[in-house]
Amino acid sequence: MSRHTADEIAKIQAHAEREIASAGKAARMELKRYSAELAVSLAEQKVRARMTPETQDALVQRFVQDLK
Numbered sequence: 001m002s003r004h005t006a007d008e009i010a011k012i013q014a015h016a017e018r019e020i021a022s023a024g025k026a027a028r029m030e031l032k033r034y035s036a037e038l039a040v041s042l043a044e045q046k047v048r049a050r051m052t053p054e055t056q057d058a059l060v061q062r063f064v065q066d067l068k
Helices: 002-050 053-067
Strands: none
């Protein structure tokens, strides 16, 4: 009986360890996703703050020239 109990405890512990590892991996992935979104948002804000109509026109003209 104690052998069976020890086996069950080991199975439960292994399962818990796998769940903890899986939750940790999911949390790290979510943190990376959030960090990337934050970085892109900050970059967008910086670009928008520096974008003038003249800058935008120059970018469009360079793009058109690159297409030729």
